[in-house]
Amino acid sequence: MSTSPSAVSESAIVTRLRAAGCVFAEDEAQLLISAAPDPAELDAMVERRVVGLPLEHVLGWAEFCGLRVAVDHLVFVPRIRTEFLVGQAAALARALGAERRSRTVVVDLCCGSGALGAALAATIGRVELHAADIDPAAVSCARRNLGTAGGEVYEGDLYEPLPATLRGRVDILLANAPYVPTEAIGLLPPEARMYEARVALDGGADGLDIQRRVAAEAAEWLAPGGHLLVETSERQAPLTVGVFTRHGLMPRLVTCDELDATVVIGTRPER
Numbered sequence: 001m002s003t004s005p006s007a008v009s010e011s012a013i014v015t016r017l018r019a020a021g022c023v024f025a026e027d028e029a030q031l032l033i034s035a036a037p038d039p040a041e042l043d044a045m046v047e048r049r050v051v052g053l054p055l056e057h058v059l060g061w062a063e064f065c066g067l068r069v070a071v072d073h074l075v076f077v078p079r080i081r082t083e084f085l086v087g088q089a090a091a092l093a094r095a096l097g098a099e100r101r102s103r104t105v106v107v108d109l110c111c112g113s114g115a116l117g118a119a120l121a122a123t124i125g126r127v128e129l130h131a132a133d134i135d136p137a138a139v140s141c142a143r144r145n146l147g148t149a150g151g152e153v154y155e156g157d158l159y160e161p162l163p164a165t166l167r168g169r170v171d172i173l174l175a176n177a178p179y180v181p182t183e184a185i186g187l188l189p190p191e192a193r194m195y196e197a198r199v200a201l202d203g204g205a206d207g208l209d210i211q212r213r214v215a216a217e218a219a220e221w222l223a224p225g226g227h228l229l230v231e232t233s234e235r236q237a238p239l240t241v242g243v244f245t246r247h248g249l250m251p252r253l254v255t256c257d258e259l260d261a262t263v264v265i266g267t268r269p270e271r
Ligand SMILES: C[S@@+](CC[C@H](N)C(=O)[O-])C[C@H]1O[C@@H](n2cnc3c(N)ncnc32)[C@H](O)[C@@H]1O
Pocket: 076, 077, 078, 079, 082, 109, 110, 111, 112, 113, 114, 115, 116, 132, 133, 134, 135, 138, 156, 157, 158, 175, 176, 177, 178, 179, 199, 200, 201, 210
């Protein structure tokens, strides 16, 4: 019985990936084979994966809400659990859009690759989309991902780079800010610790430093009845709810067991 050369190389790749601890070695091998332009590059890509780079950084893209989102070196890889936040945002945006019959104004703060804004725009359409991040690598990646949605991407600290004309007009404010407590960074998988920027992970002593700053200014930027959505952990959620309340937002906690996702939604009162 003969075996085709491609089957041999695929099984060799699976063996290398499995030995390196990749749980989904077969799936990864197929993705790498379909992405590599030639055998030499395939070998180099497999090697990058074997030494520990996240698959998404090796491929140059991540799948998120059914989209292929470009993810550059050191830029945060959008997590599947965050699709829950986008789903919640889409439901809220639809409700607001039905009331207002105008384009939904969306801001994706701490946007990283821009995956959340891109996915929300693709889901609901008719958006005025703005995104911002402090990390220049994330900003350049987000510009590529949000270009087709007509999104504007700004570089700077939280709200600081946003145009003042957005004040009081934002319907949906997405902020998947870093929320890992500093001491827990060392417990993250090496893929995150070594290949994602520290600024994308570190949320300070209790993980809420950035969320507090986001919440503190949110009511100024949200339209009456507009919503701020942040992802958090089950353990941190009561703290996040408290922060939202202190800053005049009406908090609501939503969870998804299947995706192990916890989101706090803060709504600016209508008056
Ligand atoms: C956990 S990552 C999330 C990225 C993206 N929202 C996602 O879910 O894929 C957090 C992002 O916040 C950005 N960030 C951290 N501190 C920031 C700040 N002070 N101002 C703006 N962006 C910040 C990081 O550069 C990183 O891209």
